Amino acid sequence: MNPTPETNPSSAPFGPQEERSHSLVLISGLVTTVLTLLGIYVLDARTDFHIMGLYANYILPVGAILVGVAASSGYGLASWFSGIKITRSLLWLVLVLQLAAYFAAQYIEFNSRHLVHLRDGTPVGFIEYFDATARAFAWKQNDGSPGNPMGAWGYAFRGLEILGFAAGGLIVPLVLRKKPYCQACQxxxxxxxxxxxxxxxxxxxxxxxxxxxxxxxxxxxxxxxxxxxxxxxxxxxxxxxxxxxxxxxxxxxxxxxxxxxxxxxxxxxxxxxxxxxxxxxxxxxxxxxxxxxxxxxxxxxxxxxxxxxxxxxxx
Ligand SMILES: [Zn+2]
Structure with missing residues (x-):
């Protein structure tokens, strides 16, 4: 016996509504992401404070986690106020969007600099730029001067930064996922x-x-x-x-x-x-x-x- 669409529980009552509601959560999250990254950009350009490079004990990327939480706050706020439940697929989507946002911000910063090679004036590629900035990672010395660039090790810290930003973005949605929820009233x-x-x-x-x-x-x-x-x-x-x-x-x-x-x-x-x-x-x-x-x-x-x-x- 083939189930008709009306009696198939997985597609019946919530299908279209869930899609509509998820988009509200996604749009709110993307808005706070853009605002947060814009704030970071202004902070980096105008001051000497690089929050993404803030570490605790040289290993915990506190700054990146905080920025990740701020960027993703829209997902949580929209879910809490609209009652749209954070599903597993929504969590994955938030993770992918956080990663995409990180690289988009990197690309926008790269693009705004219009970098060229000194030797022949040809434009610098994004991969080349990303590689150079990762290798240039250095701890600020106690006297305020920059330390030695870390080279390939810089990638480890770049990785921690990306991980911190992405994982930070999942904190609020994960907390909400644990909250008691009324399925009937959504x-x-x-x-x-x-x-x-x-x-x-x-x-x-x-x-x-x-x-x-x-x-x-x-x-x-x-x-x-x-x-x-x-x-x-x-x-x-x-x-x-x-x-x-x-x-x-x-x-x-x-x-x-x-x-x-x-x-x-x-x-x-x-x-x-x-x-x-x-x-x-x-x-x-x-x-x-x-x-x-x-x-x-x-x-x-x-x-x-x-x-x-x-x-x-x-x-
Ligand atoms: Zn209820």
């Missing part, structure tokens, strides 16, 4: 913070030699964790059963101790992830351990919600 879901649940007692200094004290402290921590887990499980039951009043009563109780809870070494973060059109969504719990730079976040649980429940929590 838009990204929103995340709303609902509160924190204590999962430990405050940090206490116990001497290493005090074995009994350490054991007691450990038991106290375990009890606090179990209590927190119990609260989370109760919330999950209320959420799954769409018991809005009971759910919100617990949230209100948690709200009163929120400041102290935030300071604890371990706590649960409660989130409502929902589509703000159809209110499909999940009750998501994450475990937070540590503070500040040492903060570690892990997924703890996720409960599917009735749209009526998500809507009532949002109001």
């Amino acid at each position: 838009r990204y879901m929103r995340t709303r913070q609902l509160g924190l649940v204590p999962a430990s007692v405050p940090v206490k200094k116990v001497k290493k030699s005090d074995a009994a004290g350490l054991a007691a402290y450990e038991a106290e921590q375990q009890q606090a964790f179990d209590r927190g887990k119990q609260t989370v499980e109760t919330l999950q039951q209320h959420a799954a059963g769409a018991k809005t009043t009971d759910f919100q009563k617990i949230l209100a109780e948690l709200e009163t101790g929120k400041k102290q809870t935030a300071k604890l070494p371990r706590r649960f973060n409660l989130q409502l992830v929902h589509c703000n059109r159809c209110y499909a969504g999940q009750f998501v719990v994450k475990q937070l351990v540590g503070q500040g730079k040492q903060l570690k976040q892990t997924d703890f649980s996720s409960t599917e919600l009735h749209s009526e429940f998500a809507r009532s929590i949002c109001q």
